[in-house]
Amino acid sequence: MRRILTISRQFGSRGRTIGAMVAKELGIPLYDREIIRRTSETSGLEEEFVEERSEQGYGWFERIISSREMSFGSKSPEEYIWEKQCKVIIDLAKKGSCVFVGRCADWVLRGKEDILDAFIYAPIEYRAKTASELYDVGDLSEERVLKMVKEKDKRRAAYYKFFTDREFGDLKNYDVCLNSGVLGIENCAQVLIDLYKNKK
Amino acid sequence: MRRILTISRQFGSRGRTIGAMVAKELGIPLYDREIIRRTSETSGLEEEFVEERSEQGYGWFERIISSREMSFGSKSPEEYIWEKQCKVIIDLAKKGSCVFVGRCADWVLRGKEDILDAFIYAPIEYRAKTASELYDVGDLSEERVLKMVKEKDKRRAAYYKFFTDREFGDLKNYDVCLNSGVLGIENCAQVLIDLYKNKK
Numbered sequence: 001m002r003r004i005l006t007i008s009r010q011f012g013s014r015g016r017t018i019g020a021m022v023a024k025e026l027g028i029p030l031y032d033r034e035i036i037r038r039t040s041e042t043s044g045l046e047e048e049f050v051e052e053r054s055e056q057g058y059g060w061f062e063r064i065i066s067s068r069e070m071s072f073g074s075k076s077p078e079e080y081i082w083e084k085q086c087k088v089i090i091d092l093a094k095k096g097s098c099v100f101v102g103r104c105a106d107w108v109l110r111g112k113e114d115i116l117d118a119f120i121y122a123p124i125e126y127r128a129k130t131a132s133e134l135y136d137v138g139d140l141s142e143e144r145v146l147k148m149v150k151e152k153d154k155r156r157a158a159y160y161k162f163f164t165d166r167e168f169g170d171l172k173n174y175d176v177c178l179n180s181g182v183l184g185i186e187n188c189a190q191v192l193i194d195l196y197k198n199k200k
Numbered sequence: 201m202r203r204i205l206t207i208s209r210q211f212g213s214r215g216r217t218i219g220a221m222v223a224k225e226l227g228i229p230l231y232d233r234e235i236i237r238r239t240s241e242t243s244g245l246e247e248e249f250v251e252e253r254s255e256q257g258y259g260w261f262e263r264i265i266s267s268r269e270m271s272f273g274s275k276s277p278e279e280y281i282w283e284k285q286c287k288v289i290i291d292l293a294k295k296g297s298c299v300f301v302g303r304c305a306d307w308v309l310r311g312k313e314d315i316l317d318a319f320i321y322a323p324i325e326y327r328a329k330t331a332s333e334l335y336d337v338g339d340l341s342e343e344r345v346l347k348m349v350k351e352k353d354k355r356r357a358a359y360y361k362f363f364t365d366r367e368f369g370d371l372k373n374y375d376v377c378l379n380s381g382v383l384g385i386e387n388c389a390q391v392l393i394d395l396y397k398n399k400k
Contacts, residue, residue: 121371169371171321176391177377187398191376191391198387 003114005099005196006106010169011152012127012134013180015120019101021189026196031092032101035085038092043084045077053078054085054103054159082163106173107164116196119174120188122181124149175199203314205299205396206306210369211352212327212334213380215320219301221389226396231292232301235285238292243284245277253278254285254303254359282363306373307364316396319374320388322381324349375399 005022009015016032023030036054040047075083089108092098100109106117122130128145140148160168171177176195178188205222209215216232223230236254240247275283289308292298300309306317322330328345340348360368371377376395378388 119371123372171319171369171371171377171379172323174377175379175382177371177374179371179375182375182399183395184400187395190398191395194394195383195387195391198390199382200384 001114002097003116003196003199004093004097004105004109005116005118005192006109007099007101007118007120007192008104008106008168008174009102009120010122010127011156012130012149013120013122014130014185015180016101018120018180018185018188018192019099021185022192022196023099025189025193026097026099028097028099030099030101031089031105032103035088035092035100035103038088039081039085042088043081045081049077050081050085053081104160104164107160107166116176116192116199117174118192119169119171119177120180121169121177122179126181201314202297203316203396203399204293204297204305204309205316205318205392206309207299207301207318207320207392208304208306208368208374209302209320210322210327211356212330212349213320213322214330214385215380216301218320218380218385218388218392219299221385222392222396223299225389225393226297226299228297228299230299230301231289231305232303235288235292235300235303238288239281239285242288243281245281249277250281250285253281304360304364307360307366316376316392316399317374318392319369319371319377320380321369321377322379326381 005019007015007019007022009018019030019032036047036050039045040050043050085103086108089100089103089105090112092100093105093109093112106115109115124146128142128149131149132140132142132145157168160166166173176191178191180188183191205219207215207219207222209218219230219232236247236250239245240250243250285303286308289300289303289305290312292300293305293309293312306315309315324346328342328349331349332340332342332345357368360366366373376391378391380388383391
């Protein structure tokens with residue numbers, strides 16, 4: 001059986017960690033940074049550039065709505081990278097069961113495969129704490145980290161909306177939504193493992 | 201250990217059935233219509249009247265924003281019933297572990313108890329099908345049933361918003377949200393049973 005799990009997640013909700021736990025337990029690959037690596041390969045663009053112009057990067061939104069400083073045919077770099085990234089995701093999905101974290105894989109693969117779409121979220125205070133622990137935030141104050149998380153939320157939502165015309169975190173896009181800040185990451189991983197195995 | 205599970209649900213998502221399955225498996229009481237019965241008792245109002253003036257009823261919203269045809273002190277019947285209903289829920293929660301279905305119990309008990317807040321939702325086509333099967337819709341066309349479900353959604357959301365100042369179905373109000381139309385009610389019940397048992 002080929003089954004795909006997509007995990008969309010709020011910044012700092014530990015969705016990536018949960019995805020890794022699920023993939024390990026199920027013995028199937030996890031695709032996250034791999035998508036960037038392959039998009040870089042197929043587009044001929046540097047990994048750093050691909051990352052900067054996607055979901056994670058600052059500034060993509062400002063650039064995409066401003067005049068185009070570069071173009072790939074009639075496309076902006078962001079659109080060009082988006083198309084390459086979609087192709088990478090579709091090709092990886094064809095190879096067999098796997099877990100995708102982020103990159104709008106839920107939308108890219110909609111209606112295409114036997115899919116379980118999950119969304120991981122958490123209270124903003126939990127996510128700010130995670131961000132402080134997992135990323136280098138230097139000596140930023142708590143208040144500044146909270147602001148950074150809110151900024152990330154806005155950018156991720158805008159990226160998702162721009163390319164998919166859906167609302168990020170609207171539960172109708174997902175089969176299961178889990179509050180990792182309340183449930184804990186072990187419980188979230190276990191629920192996804194069970195649903196992956198048992199969903200008809 | 202006393203733990204409360206609240207299940208909020210979209211009309212036709214089978215949240216009530218899922219709640220009954222969970223309560224049975226856990227061996228704890230399910231409160232649903234019981235809340236209406238007790239609210240009727242403590243308010244001295246007929247059960248039919250209590251139901252009509254709450255979440256399930258048609259017309260409560262029109263009445264509450266129109267001139268008050270009755271009053272209980274300075275309150276409209278809806279506000280009077282709401283206060284009695286909150287008290288019933290709080291008192292039932294004090295008695296021990298249980299499952300609440302609907303009645304804004306998630307909001308009424310917020311921060312008060314060891315609580316797991318769940319939301320059950322499903323695609324509207326699934327919910328229209330459920331409505332046709334579970335309720336007497338006479339010979340209504342499919343289109344009319346869909347319209348009825350949308351109407352129910354609007355009223356439930358307005359009721360929730362009016363009394364709690366929250367958005368119905370906004371995932372940040374819940375710990376776990378499950379799409380019963382995709383996952384099936386057995387999987388939804390199992391996830392809630394496991395989380396109820398394992399949540400720290």
